Amino acid sequence: MKLKVKVKDTALKIETIHIDAESTVKHLIEHIVGADLTTWNMAEDLTIKGHEGVGHDSLRLSTLFCDIDKVYMSNIHISITLTAKHVASTLANQTLLDYSKVVQAVEKYDEALNALAVVPGTVFFVQQDADQYLIRRELSGIEIFHFGTQYQEAFRETGRNPIVYIELKTRDALSDSELKWVRTIMFPSRNPCNPLIHLNHPPISQNHLNLVATLIHRLVVIMGKFQISGTYLESSDMHLPTYVQLGEQCSIGYIERAQLENIR
Numbered sequence: 041m042k043l044k045v046k047v048k049d050t051a052l053k054i055e056t057i058h059i060d061a062e063s064t065v066k067h068l069i070e071h072i073v074g075a076d077l078t079t080w081n082m083a084e085d086l087t088i089k090g091h092e093g094v095g096h097d098s099l100r101l102s103t104l105f106c107d108i109d110k111v112y113m114s115n116i117h118i119s120i121t122l123t124a125k126h127v128a129s130t131l132a133n134q135t136l137l138d139y140s141k142v143v144q145a146v147e148k149y150d151e152a153l154n155a156l157a158v159v160p161g162t163v164f165f166v167q168q169d170a171d172q173y174l175i176r177r178e179l180s181g182i183e184i185f186h187f188g189t190q191y192q193e194a195f196r197e198t199g200r201n202p203i204v205y206i207e208l209k210t211r212d213a214l215s216d217s218e219l220k221w222v223r224t225i226m227f228p229s230r231n232p233c234n235p236l237i238h239l240n241h242p243p244i245s246q247n248h249l250n251l252v253a254t255l256i257h258r259l260v261v262i263m264g265k266f267q268i269s270g271t272y273l274e275s276s277d278m279h280l281p282t283y284v285q286l287g288e289q290c291s292i293g294y295i296e297r298a299q300l301e302n303i304r
Contacts, residue, residue, distance in 0.1 A: 042125040047077045049118040065096040086113045090189050098170040102247050106203050139225040141253035148260045150233050156267040163194050163275040165282040166258045181207040191304050207236040258283045265292045
């Protein structure tokens with residue numbers, strides 16, 4: 041990814057750098073120091089707005105910029121503003137993306153919905169190490185929100201702006217242009233399994249698609265666990281269905297809303 045880095049201490053330094061979106065914040069700081077924009081002493085104990093307390097060695101840039109264009113880092117010595125510079129998407133770039141995992145995940149999700157009733161508006165909490173998301177099931181598809189910055193938005197009845205919206209349509213509901221595009225990634229389905237992915241900060245990348253596929257699969261795992269145990273699945277003012285993976289440890293069940301509000 042392309043980032044404009046603005047470092048302000050006693051002077052102002054601005055430079056554009058290129059770095060892999062899956063790099064960690066620790067790697068980014070190493071890059072900034074290596075470019076002589078600051079020193080190790082000045083960059084010590086930097087905190088990131090909205091991600092205070094999260095380790096630099098586990099937080100990825102793709103997570104930081106999944107729903108925003110600017111990120112602010114600071115300590116008592118310096119302030120750093122990071123601005124993502126998006127490159128315009130082209131048809132050629134889109135044809136290089138692999139949607140197969142998304143298609144497979146959506147098919148499993150449709151099967152899971154047929155096996156277990158999940159009320160539209162149900163919100164799930166999914167955590168994979170340092171990455172945390174809220175995922176909302178709607179009749180029209182799946183909405184993904186960043187836990188740290190969009191907690192309240194995921195529970196709004198209207199006016200939501202998810203970082204990713206996976207619209208799921210039947211073949212008959214697709215417009216001519218949508219049908220033409222769906223045919224490039226799959227054989228159009230009569231079921232609501234034809235995914236149209238809307239990203240609030242385009243262009244879409246393979247990393248986005250991989251994340252979408254993983255999170256949908258997490259929903260399927262949660263639903264399967266509840267279905268096998270015969271437990272009613274719901275989200276309420278008290279709790280949310282959840283999937284939490286920390287290292288090799290994984291837990292599925294309910295998490296209290298009060299607990300989530302304390303850690304966000």
